[in-house]
Amino acid sequence: MIYSSEAIVLENKDYGEADLIVTYLTKEFGILDLFAKSPRKIRSKFGSSLEPLTYSKISFIGREDKLQKIIQSDIVYPFHKIRESYKIFLKLSEIIRWIIQFSPKKEKNPELFNLMLTVLKEIENSNKHENYILFFKIRILSILGYLPDIRYCGGCGKILNGDHYYLKGFIFCSNCLSKQGIEDRGDKILDQYIIPKGVMNFLNSFLKWQLIHLERVKINEKLMNQVESFIKKHISLTVKL
Template structure:
């Protein structure tokens, strides 16, 4: 059966001597694998369609739920800027790998697709890369069913002053100091960071404007989001390791 779908290339791998297999995140069909014959050949008319982060329209044959075979395609947005800048490429790779690991095959992908599309669009512009990724991480957590409770204590259900709230990555939300004994390693965060986390929880990436965040708040936010991601999803991503190395050497 012939399918036509708009999709974003979240993974591209060599297959055989001259072919590639790409994984697309699509709006209506979720995650789809497509074989692109001859894509590695210099004169291939489909080579550009297999580049990571490429957003395009793909036409492919597919029987059942197996691997599709590309018939034709057209690039809507190449996102070549993301591949040409080391930092943008690193963050874009992380965004794609994260979605690839969390989104199951055939799972309805409309929300995931639009958030990834918005994330890559924002990364291509001169906006704060870390803020974009932290917001994207929050959307991934929420879509996967692990969105943190940030308004009331996750234990007693009481609303407290921000100064009395801790963040518990293990419990998945904020914990008041009276309930700290339930998770002694719960993290102290500034009210500014807590407010920003709440903004992330409510904001759609497609509506992201320019957000000016102080370095101290950004550093704290990064630690909190990494802890939430590690504790709630428990993924080990190659792209995350690369970002860690870039931080280590301050690239």
């Protein structure tokens, strides 16, 4: 049986002397590892279509419980400009690692596929790529269920207002933080757990934004860094990368 799908290359790894294992995000089958015979040889029929981020139409064969083999790969759009910018590519690589690590293999996820394709197109054509990358990062974590609940307290479940604290993957109100044994005794211990108000407000509204907002908005650099470091802390505490 021959299978076909639109697909975006997430990464490729050398396999033997001339072969590759390509990890795709496919529209029809979710994340797939596929075997490509001899693409590293000169005059390979695959050309540059197996490079990370390439959007192509692929066909592959083989039993579903085995490593299936790519027989055709036609580029729809190469996303050259993104790949040529080391800075952008590096930032996207981090998100791609999350996608590979956090999403189950062979599980169709149209929302994930459409998000990635749309964001790549916007990044390729816009100079507001930092906004799009942040949007991509937060939406991916939200779709894959890795964003902490930012509306309700992780302890009592009440709507969060006032100060917010981050502990062990959850956001707590001050009451629930003290139930975790952390209380302010004048020693500023809470400072290390508090989430800046700006970050919470930003996340709350950012999740409701549409792509069209990103072209217009200038996100303050300090806030962008605070949001980035909050996400980084959350990921490093909840997942071992």
